[in-house]
Amino acid sequence: MDTTMRIGTRTDAESAASITIVSIPAGHPYVQRATADPRVTVLADPVAPGTDPAVWWPPAALDPAWIGAYADEASLLHIHFGTESFPPGHLTACLDAAHAVGWPVVFTLHDLEHPQLGDSSAYLAQLDELMVGADAVTTLTVGAARTVRERWGRRATVIPHPSVLPRSAAIEPAVGSGRVVGVHLKDLRPGVDGPGTVRVLGAALRALRDAGHDVRGEVRLHHRVRDADAAAEVRELCAASDALDLVEHERLEDDELFAALARLDGCVLPYRHGTHSGWLELCWDLGVPVAAPRVGFFAEQHDDGTVASFSRTDPAELATALGTLWSAPASRPASPARDALVEQRRRVRSVMDAAIAEHHAELYRRLLDGTHPLEGRTA
Template sequence: MTTAAASGRRREVGGNPAVSVVAVPAGHPYVRAVTADPSVRVLPDPPVPGAAAGVWWPPPALDPGWIAANRAEAQLLHIHFGTESFSPAHLVACIDAAHAVGWPVVFTLHDLDHPQLSDSSAYVRQLDEIIPRADAVLTLTSAAARVVRDRWHREAEVVPHPAVLPPDAEVPRPARDAPLIGTHLKDLRPNVDGPVTARAIVDATGRLRGAGVPVEARVLLHDRVRDEAARDEVLRICDDVPGVSVMTHARLDDDALHHALSQLDVCILPYRHGTHSGWLELCWDLGVAVAAPRVGFFDDQHVDDSVHGFIPGDGDSLAVALQHLLAASPRPCSAARASLIARRRAERANTDAAVVAHHARLYRRLIEERAR
């Protein structure tokens, strides 16, 4: 044990031993949320050579040499995101290096099917190396934990996603007459199927309006996208369709995003593949119902009437989900939605505190076990 690590272990914060953690990446909002315990010190992300400030990828901390050079600065490695930048052999070397300097390794499985990749087969090969070697595996839903058990014969601890909406954020209360459904395609990353989602929305909107539901639909996407052909097809599909509008915009800051989502009666997730969704969590915080494609485990994140599945690309299935959610969900700017948001904030305060405490306890336990 190094002197620095030993002295760090003797310090206490609020009666708990202080721990120093390398989290990959340290600056991600999810990581900041789950490591908010005062006894947990997270090292800042090392600067990426040649990259702008705030860019953490590819993460320099996932390097055997960096780990060896910083052995005295931390006591544990927790990997969340960024593994797709490396080969499986490189990741094995990182875990071996962490163990060699006395660091336990924790891995949170956010994704089984990577949202930033069109083909996740190489990413799954990384999981084949990381999950068996990690000292502890966490994930967000019991459905994902079952996959870990079945494929890798590991027991993953299920730790729910923390709140995305800050507890002190002002929740917009926009008033609308007609029900508004919408989707945010953002920059059309690989797991976003813009054209298929647009067609389903056009179809479902027509079905609902034909049935006497005066619904309006809004499709939003960034003015700079990764797939310009897909963007052009979305614009063509939605052009001159009654009740359907398309809005392009620069990347929204947090306040603008909260306002855009708060206007919706239902948010439609546009994913062709995925596992869990932070976007869904933000909608839940804002009291906005979610129509989620039946891929991954989106409907396992919140088992209540706020999430309803549909068959991707199927306008009839989407219309059924929208009808259910419109009937079951409070309208924007209503007292019922304000009450729902307040109840969820109170629930998040309890569950988030438990998540933070769970991480701190896990870190201390693993560090103590490895020191024996």
């Protein structure tokens, strides 16, 4: 059965039906885009008294008592991410509570390994709980759906990642004469291989320079990091290379981030492991070519020649990947070809985002009216 997302046609009755859901989380941009269908209302993330409303984790709604108390406020539970702080068995209790009040449960598999954790064993056990108890499973790529089928015997519907760049964003990148390849290490979370990526990038840039390319690397790092030793090694590697510039800064505001990415001829993803990448989606929105390590399913997110894969330990493969990406006229920032590409992708995203939201709404409707097979639900 083909469970890849398709653009559907709604009847007037279906369009008028209202569906209120609890999403874990609710306020994340991904969720807001995926639930933008006018039929769907998402309850706001509960905020504990005295806490920052912008901090949704750990999600207070993912609690059996909360679900029972708000049983009449919504009709369905959709779990995306933010589960990692809960102990074993907690998610099963939440799914049981949801089913007890009549809520179907949807789980979207974003990550097969947790990007924020060094040891994903507890998270993998949570996936086992979710795969047993969820009534429907979705994911972002065909490869991830295949893994779900092979590992858990579940059928996952493929619904692509929605856009990341806001429609209102105005991008005016400043560009120099030579090419710039960037890598954003941010705060060096466990899933990021800072020193390894910088070492491979430096060697790849030296090879490209030897081949006649005018290119330099821009390595960005937050002032506050999770791994001080890795940050120190990154600084040493950049200081020892005439091809790498290190920029340390606070966390960038959105407009600053968009401008920093838009001025790149290529962006290298620094992940040691992973499944899908919102960063890759933002680069796609901005027309920035991406070199992604050959892990997870990054390359499947956009199979259009704008994402090139490389072994994360092989400088020659990275150099080849960058050279391949640069063969497209739109690889140059602030060029007419790049500007045209960004506008074209905005139009594509407008259509696809609507289809993604519609597909979620249709999935919710089928679960609620009993026309979706509950093939994973426990008795």
